[in-house]
Amino acid sequence: MVVASSMMIRTKKTKAVGIPTIDLSMERAELSKQVVKACEEYGFFKVVNHSVGKEVISTLEEQGAEFFSKTAAEKHRAGPATPFGYGCRNIGPNGDMGDLEYLLLHTNPLTISDRSKTISNDPIKFSCAVNDYIESTRELACEILDLVGEGLRLQDKYSLSKLIRDVQSDSLLRINHYPQMVKPKSWDPSLMKGNSNSSIGFGEHSDPQILTILRSNNVGGLQISTHDGLWIPVPPDSNEFFVMVGDALQVLTNGRFTSVRHRALTNPLKSRMSMMYFAAPPLNWWITPLSKMVTPHNPTLYKPFTWAQYKQAAYSLRLGASRLDLFKLQQQQDSNLVPPSP
Numbered sequence: 548m549v550v551a552s553s554m555m556i557r558t559k560k561t562k563a564v565g566i567p568t569i570d571l572s573m574e575r576a577e578l579s580k581q582v583v584k585a586c587e588e589y590g591f592f593k594v595v596n597h598s599v600g601k602e603v604i605s606t607l608e609e610q611g612a613e614f615f616s617k618t619a620a621e622k623h624r625a626g627p628a629t630p631f632g633y634g635c636r637n638i639g640p641n642g643d644m645g646d647l648e649y650l651l652l653h654t655n656p657l658t659i660s661d662r663s664k665t666i667s668n669d670p671i672k673f674s675c676a677v678n679d680y681i682e683s684t685r686e687l688a689c690e691i692l693d694l695v696g697e698g699l700r701l702q703d704k705y706s707l708s709k710l711i712r713d714v715q716s717d718s719l720l721r722i723n724h725y726p727q728m729v730k731p732k733s734w735d736p737s738l739m740k741g742n743s744n745s746s747i748g749f750g751e752h753s754d755p756q757i758l759t760i761l762r763s764n765n766v767g768g769l770q771i772s773t774h775d776g777l778w779i780p781v782p783p784d785s786n787e788f789f790v791m792v793g794d795a796l797q798v799l800t801n802g803r804f805t806s807v808r809h810r811a812l813t814n815p816l817k818s819r820m821s822m823m824y825f826a827a828p829p830l831n832w833w834i835t836p837l838s839k840m841v842t843p844h845n846p847t848l849y850k851p852f853t854w855a856q857y858k859q860a861a862y863s864l865r866l867g868a869s870r871l872d873l874f875k876l877q878q879q880q881d882s883n884l885v886p887p888s889p
């Protein structure tokens with residue numbers, strides 16, 4: 548059974564909903580069952596008792612805060628984000644906007660070392676902080692994917708983690724900074740969230756990758772969408788990590804897991820900083836349902852595609868697009884079915 552956190556959430560339109568919280572120190576067989584259940588029900592869960600060191604987290608947090616406290620001119624030296632580097636308000640190449648600034652980095656150590664020169668006055672310190680954080684969150688992502696492998700009883704329980712362990716992995720790291728947002732002078736009403744004081748920091752979307760490992764400071768703002776389209780605010784927890792199922796894992800599980808739609812709102816009183824490790828395979832690897840997930844009763848739902856093809860599709864679309872629709876196979880009509888008589 549997935550344990551609901553003690554903090555129950557009540558919003559105007561929903562019944563109380565708990566964010567599944569999974570204790571990674573529990574007995575393995577039960578743990579793998581809980582991970583699969585949370586992936587199926589929400590595509591989202593919080594993990595506690597993980598093995599990422601406190602210092603690894605706080606060092607990157609300090610480096611991020613130091614960067615975002617610089618002047619706009621200094622920060623723009625690390626931009627524009629096309630797609631990597633420093634971005635401010637622009638998200639992606641298709642006109643999406645949000646009330647945030649960010650650093651988007653590829654996880655390849657050589658590119659990090661190169662980028663760090665425009666980001667920090669102490670590039671070695673910055674790149675070490677980033678590399679240590681990536682190494683730890685990659686391990687956490689692999690651990691979770693191995694648990695998925697066990698829970699789904701895959702023949703090779705490591706087949707999912709292998710996708711992101713490869714040296715050519717296309718995984719990314721993003722550090723988002725949402726400034727404390729009081730109504731700006733030139734206010735764009737389209738960025739307001741209903742009648743609340745918050746604006747949209749990062750609009751609704753699913754992540755294209757396999758898995759996202761997210762952590763933020765103790766300021767709320769992240770919301771996830773349930774399968775019936777209701778928004779659930781996620782209580783922040785700076786010591787723990789949140790795990791999101793991405794589009795690629797939806798395909799690998801042939802739709803048994805669904806990628807979670809989520810968004811981030813700004814906070815009118817406090818600034819928020821979040822860090823995401825987006826776990827992805829190498830560009831030329833194929834994303835196709837695992838053979839165990841395809842049966843005569845559960846035929847394959849997606850056309851095979853490479854990660855590069857999927858990324859290209861994602862980058863050609865707006866942030867909130869349902870990009871997986873482009874890769875869905877038409878459902879086979881059962882030829883034995885007789886159409887209903889008029």
Ligand SMILES: C=C1C[C@]23C[C@@]1(O)CC[C@H]2[C@@]12CCC[C@@](C)(C(=O)O1)[C@H]2[C@@H]3C(=O)O
Nearest residue numbers: 630638639643754755861862863864865866
């Ligand atoms: C609008 C966009 C930003 C994005 C690329 C895209 O065209 C659609 C997907 C977006 C997203 C969401 C998760 C993280 C991210 C880095 C990714 O891989 O896909 C972002 C892209 C981005 O910010 O560049």
Ligand SMILES: O=C(O)CCC(=O)C(=O)O
Nearest residue numbers: 721723749769811821823
């Ligand atoms: O900042 C957050 O909490 C979420 C950001 C996000 O969803 C993303 O960068 O893909």
Ligand SMILES: [Fe+2]
Nearest residue numbers: 752753754809
């Ligand atoms: Fe996201």
